[in-house]
Amino acid sequence: MKTDATTFETYRPSLLSLAYRMLGDVGRAEDMVQEAWVRWQKREMEVDAPKAFLMTTVTRLCLDELGSARVRHEESRSDRLPEPVDLDESGIGRVEMLDQISMAFVVLLQRLTPAERAVFLLHEVFDMSHAEIGDLLQKNEAACRQLLSRARENVAVERRVLQTSRDEHRRLLMAFVKAVTGGAIEIEKLHDLLAEDAVVIADAGPHGIQYGRLRNTGRPVVGRTRIISLMKGFAKQNVAPVEIQERTLNGEPAVVALRDGQPIAAILVSVADGQIRHIFLQIDPERLRHIGPLQ
Structure with missing residues (x-):
C-alpha cells in the first residue's frame, strides 16, 4: 500500500x-x-x-x-x-x-x-x-x-513556432549567436536568419540593466531592421568578452553566456518557416538560478 x-x-x-x-x-x-x-x-x-x-x-x-x-x-x-x-x-x-x-x-x-x-x-x-x-x-x-x-x-x-525539428532549431540558434558574437555583426547573415517580423524580448528584471553605454528599453524590439540596429549598437560597446556554452533549457537548444564563470544571459529562440521568429534573452541574474550546473 x-x-x-x-x-x-x-x-x-x-x-x-x-x-x-x-x-x-x-x-x-x-x-x-x-x-x-x-x-x-x-x-x-x-x-x-x-x-x-x-x-x-x-x-x-x-x-x-x-x-x-x-x-x-x-x-x-x-x-x-x-x-x-x-x-x-x-x-x-x-x-x-x-x-x-x-x-x-x-x-x-x-x-x-x-x-x-x-x-x-x-x-x-x-x-x-x-x-x-x-x-x-x-x-x-x-x-x-x-x-x-x-x-x-x-x-x-x-x-506554428513550436513545430520545428530540434536540429533546425539548434542550427538557427547557433548561427544567430555566431553572427552577433564574432566581433563585427554579420548583417547579411542576420538578415537571412531573422523573420521580417521577428521579436526580441530581453528580461533584465524590474530595474533594467546597463550594457556598456546602452540600457535595455524595457519593451520588446519588433522587426528585423530594428533588431539588427540593436545588435550593431551592442557590438560597439566596449565590454569584456563572454564565454558561450550550449545547453538544453525548457527541453530545447539554448545558449548560456558566462563572464568570469558566472551566467549573465540565457538565449533561446523560436523558429518558424526556416527563420528565427522570437529571441528570448533572460538577463536578470535572479532568474538564471535554475539553468543547472555550468559546464
Whole structure:
C-alpha cells in the first residue's frame, strides 16, 4: 500500500510542471507544490483520485498567487520572461510533449488570463474534463468551454513556432549567436536568419540593466531592421568578452553566456518557416538560478 509520501512523490514532477507553466517561476512553483504537500498531509478524508486532488490544489494555489497585486504588477511588464529551466535539475523531469514547456509556449501562456491558463493546461496538457475543471474554478461547463476556446485562439496564432525539428532549431540558434558574437555583426547573415517580423524580448528584471553605454528599453524590439540596429549598437560597446556554452533549457537548444564563470544571459529562440521568429534573452541574474550546473 502506498504511503502519503510515496503517492505525493509519484505526482511531484507533474505538479511542479503545472505550477511552473502557470507561474513561469521555478521558486514559486516549488512553493506551491510544498504547500500542496502540507495540505495533502492535513486532509481529513480518503481521496479516491489523488492526482486530481493534487492538481486541483496546486491550480488553486497558483490562481491565488496570480491574483496577488505583486504578481499582477510583475506580469504587466511587456519584457518579462519565464525563468529558463533545466528540466532535470529543477525536478520537473521528463515531459511527454517538450513543445508544451518550451520558452515560446510558456511565453504564450503568460499572455492568457490566469483562468484561461488554468483551463488550457488542465484540459489540453493534463487531460482533465470540463466538469472537473468547472468544479475547480467554480464555473459551469459552458464557461469552461468558452475559456478554453479563447485560450486556444490565442495560442493557435503562434503555435506554428513550436513545430520545428530540434536540429533546425539548434542550427538557427547557433548561427544567430555566431553572427552577433564574432566581433563585427554579420548583417547579411542576420538578415537571412531573422523573420521580417521577428521579436526580441530581453528580461533584465524590474530595474533594467546597463550594457556598456546602452540600457535595455524595457519593451520588446519588433522587426528585423530594428533588431539588427540593436545588435550593431551592442557590438560597439566596449565590454569584456563572454564565454558561450550550449545547453538544453525548457527541453530545447539554448545558449548560456558566462563572464568570469558566472551566467549573465540565457538565449533561446523560436523558429518558424526556416527563420528565427522570437529571441528570448533572460538577463536578470535572479532568474538564471535554475539553468543547472555550468559546464
